[in-house]
Amino acid sequence: xxxxxxxxxxxxxxxxxxxxxxxxxxxxxxxxxxxxxxxxxxxxxxxxxxxxxxxxxxxxxxxxxxxxxxxxxxxxxxxxxxxxxxxxxxxxxxxxxxxxxxxxxxxxxxxxxxxxxxxxxxxxxxxxxxxxxxxxxxxxxxxxxxxxxxxxxxxxxxxxxxxxxxxxxxxxxxxxxxxxxx
Numbered sequence: 475x476x477x478x479x480x481x482x483x484x485x486x487x488x489x490x491x492x493x494x495x496x497x498x499x500x501x502x503x504x505x506x507x508x509x510x511x512x513x514x515x516x517x518x519x520x521x522x523x524x525x526x527x528x529x530x531x532x533x534x535x536x537x538x539x540x541x542x543x544x545x546x547x548x549x550x551x552x553x554x555x556x557x558x559x560x561x562x563x564x565x566x567x568x569x570x571x572x573x574x575x576x577x578x579x580x581x582x583x584x585x586x587x588x589x590x591x592x593x594x595x596x597x598x599x600x601x602x603x604x605x606x607x608x609x610x611x612x613x614x615x616x617x618x619x620x621x622x623x624x625x626x627x628x629x630x631x632x633x634x635x636x637x638x639x640x641x642x643x644x645x646x647x648x649x650x651x652x653x654x655x656x
Contacts, residue, residue, distance in 0.1 A: 479491055480592070481502065530573055549593075554584070
């Protein structure tokens with residue numbers, strides 16, 4: 475699952491899609507209300523591909539967690555406004571070994587909020603269709619089609635076969651010393 479171009483900005487609710495890059499900022503579009511604004515380098519920006527969740531063994535990437543959530547909740551996950559006990563129980567279903575000491579309740583709520591927001595925006599469907607298209611293109615590139623005739627390289631015309639004379643090079647000036655003091 476690829477979520478390229480989707481970022482979180484510290485201090486701002488929701489997720490944002492990167493639209494363009496300016497000289498000193500990135501132009502983003504809110505996935506909640508579709509408003510566009512510049513996000514400057516002074517703001518803490520994190521891409522969803524770089525975010526991980528602490529577990530007792532090793533950290534798990536957010537994209538892997540969203541893939542597990544998509545299998546468990548294909549239509550909609552629990553609301554981020556639900557009781558914390560309910561959210562923790564739901565989290566234990568798709569990530570049973572998450573570190574409850576290092577993952578704060580606000581992070582759990584954010585995880586469910588982001589999942590529902592991405593699901594509503596159709597980002598998972600777009601990521602799945604891109605992955606399917608890429609896999610079929612890769613298969614097409616690897617296996618040549620038996621029905622298609624092999625194409626030959628076009629024959630060179632007589633005008634391209636004749637050797638063209640090289641253009642004469644301009645002589646370069648060489649400095650041999652300074653003539654100032656003489």
